[in-house]
Amino acid sequence: MLKRTIPLFITGAAGGILILAYFSPATTNWGEVVTDWMNTLAAVAFILGGGNLLFVNLEKISSKRSGWAYALVTLLAFVVTLAFGVLKIGAVPNAQFPATPWAGDYESVRAPFGWVYEYVLSPLTATMFALLAFYVASAAFRAFRAKNIEAILLLGTAFVILLGRTAAAGILTGWISPEGPFAFLRLDTMAVNIMQYVSTAGTRAVMMGIALGIAATSLRLILGIDRSYLVND
Amino acid sequence: MSTQHTQSSTTVPHGAFIRFLATMDRRWIFLAMMLAVGMPILLKLRPPESPGPLSNATFAAIEHLPAGSRVLLSFDYDPASEGELQPMANAFVHHCASKGHKLAFMALWPLGAQKANETVNTVLKPFHPEYKLGVDYCMLGYKAGNEGVIKVIVTDLLQQYSTDASGTPLGEVPMLKGVSNIQAFDLILNVSAGYPGAKEWAQYATSAYPDAFSLLVGTTGVQSNQLYPYYPTQMKGMLVAIKGAAEYEVLVNAKYGNTPAIVAAQRMMSSREGESASENASGDTPESGVPAILQEGQRRMGPQLIAHLLMVTLIVLGNVVYFATRSKGATR
Numbered sequence: 001m002l003k004r005t006i007p008l009f010i011t012g013a014a015g016g017i018l019i020l021a022y023f024s025p026a027t028t029n030w031g032e033v034v035t036d037w038m039n040t041l042a043a044v045a046f047i048l049g050g051g052n053l054l055f056v057n058l059e060k061i062s063s064k065r066s067g068w069a070y071a072l073v074t075l076l077a078f079v080v081t082l083a084f085g086v087l088k089i090g091a092v093p094n095a096q097f098p099a100t101p102w103a104g105d106y107e108s109v110r111a112p113f114g115w116v117y118e119y120v121l122s123p124l125t126a127t128m129f130a131l132l133a134f135y136v137a138s139a140a141f142r143a144f145r146a147k148n149i150e151a152i153l154l155l156g157t158a159f160v161i162l163l164g165r166t167a168a169a170g171i172l173t174g175w176i177s178p179e180g181p182f183a184f185l186r187l188d189t190m191a192v193n194i195m196q197y198v199s200t201a202g203t204r205a206v207m208m209g210i211a212l213g214i215a216a217t218s219l220r221l222i223l224g225i226d227r228s229y230l231v232n233d
Numbered sequence: 234m235s236t237q238h239t240q241s242s243t244t245v246p247h248g249a250f251i252r253f254l255a256t257m258d259r260r261w262i263f264l265a266m267m268l269a270v271g272m273p274i275l276l277k278l279r280p281p282e283s284p285g286p287l288s289n290a291t292f293a294a295i296e297h298l299p300a301g302s303r304v305l306l307s308f309d310y311d312p313a314s315e316g317e318l319q320p321m322a323n324a325f326v327h328h329c330a331s332k333g334h335k336l337a338f339m340a341l342w343p344l345g346a347q348k349a350n351e352t353v354n355t356v357l358k359p360f361h362p363e364y365k366l367g368v369d370y371c372m373l374g375y376k377a378g379n380e381g382v383i384k385v386i387v388t389d390l391l392q393q394y395s396t397d398a399s400g401t402p403l404g405e406v407p408m409l410k411g412v413s414n415i416q417a418f419d420l421i422l423n424v425s426a427g428y429p430g431a432k433e434w435a436q437y438a439t440s441a442y443p444d445a446f447s448l449l450v451g452t453t454g455v456q457s458n459q460l461y462p463y464y465p466t467q468m469k470g471m472l473v474a475i476k477g478a479a480e481y482e483v484l485v486n487a488k489y490g491n492t493p494a495i496v497a498a499q500r501m502m503s504s505r506e507g508e509s510a511s512e513n514a515s516g517d518t519p520e521s522g523v524p525a526i527l528q529e530g531q532r533r534m535g536p537q538l539i540a541h542l543l544m545v546t547l548i549v550l551g552n553v554v555y556f557a558t559r560s561k562g563a564t565r
Contacts, residue, residue: 167280
């Protein structure tokens with residue numbers, strides 16, 4: 001009984017207060033308190049997330065499931081980085097308080113934590129993102145076909161945006177006067193117009209639909225109609 | 234390079250060129266993309282940029298603020314998006330510092346705080362040595378809570394940030410004396426790679442308090458579609474991807490790219506690192522006199538131009554293969 005009632009009450013009260021706080025100045029402070037609790041919970045969620053990461057990967061390693069070596073690498077990277085950051089191992093001594101190791105700068109590249117960020121994490125994440133260019137190019141060659149009217153429209157738009165967002169626009173259509181009656185045919189103008197008007201109109205409609213969906217779902221949660229977040233319900 | 238053919242050459246009865254395209258290993262495409270990105274970097278290809286309306290609006294919004302205005306910079310990105318966003322972050326900081334604005338750095342992304350530190354170390358400290366920590370700029374650091382952080386700091390900054398990133402109580406930070414919430418700032422500058430970021434700043438900051446401050450955004454190209462609906466009401470300006478950064482750099486550098494402070498800073502850096510007068514520590518060209526780090530967006534437009542041309546070519550070639558094989562199949 002309590003396992004269901006208390007979570008339902010917390011959800012309803014938190015959601016209700018946040019709605020009230022938005023519309024009524026008298027309850028603004030209540031909204032701030034609830035939001036502050038949420039931020040505290042978000043910080044605590046990092047600890048839960050870390051614990052979950054440890055549990056899942058230790059379980060994978062101990063049962064020698066496929067890919068357990070990757071789990072070991074993940075775990076080692078997590079533990080080592082955490083230790084460097086939390087314990088401030090090798091922190092650069094603070095000029096004002098050289099005798100106090102905890103006052104040192106652990107984010108400097110001369111400290112292990114900063115070094116890991118600068119020379120491991122930063123290049124790895126940038127490399128992963130950069131790989132997208134290669135896969136997008138391959139996909140463009142193999143999958144982007146003018147099979148029907150919709151695909152042709154999509155292709156045309158892609159050409160305009162791809163060329164209009166570079167200096168190619170100036171090279172190809174720069175001779176059209178930006179003040180003249182045919183200015184709209186300049187690739188850079190077409191790219192801006194597509195993004196600012198055509199795309200925005202579609203996005204706005206989608207956003208309104210999403211907002212209505214969020215409002216409906218939130219009301220169902222606040223009123224206790226939707227209880228799917230209660231695992232055993 | 235023959236292991237990943239999409240179609241066996243025996244089933245494609247066309248000319249040699251079409252047959253080559255139809256059976257081409259995708260690693261040739263990878264090689265072409267590598268060259269498309271690498272060659273312009275090696276050849277220092279830098280196409281001309283002319284600022285568009287969004288970049289002009291962004292520049293004007295910062296330019297028209299009175300000197301010494303308080304600006305809150307939220308770095309909501311990480312190294313994965315650095316390619317697109319770091320040049321605009323550099324240009325934002327350089328522009329604001331050139332105008333003499335007071336800068337407060339914060340982050341809603343865990344690695345955003347590091348990006349803010351990097352920007353301070355590579356742009357603010359070398360080219361604006363007059364800026365003093367606590368007096369002219371401060372580092373608030375990262376806070377967990379996503380849009381919840383914004384919702385709180387618009388009405389009560391101290392509830393989220395009782396100290397700055399180094400542990401100094403906010404009340405003891407000179408530039409934040411008397412600041413109880415971010416409505417005391419004149420401008421919010423957000424460099425955003427996704428959630429939480431520009432959309433949340435528009436929804437929970439400027440939409441809730443439209444008269445309190447202005448919002449300017451630098452964003453990735455992928456995210457820009459979601460943000461256009463907020464321009465120009467909730468966002469006074471927006472820089473979209475590396476193109477936006479390059480355009481904005483042109484505007485900023487035209488006015489603040491070669492100031493006496495920058496010349497002096499470069500001279501000092503050159504003498505410190507013992508480099509020749511023709512090319513100093515930051516690798517600037519002697520013709521422009523503008524440090525390379527402040528032209529990074531323009532430099533990155535070279536690879537982008539060739540890569541986009543390659544993409545267009547690949548799409549055209551892919552469709553040539555498609556129609557050639559389809560029409561041949563139909564006639565047979």
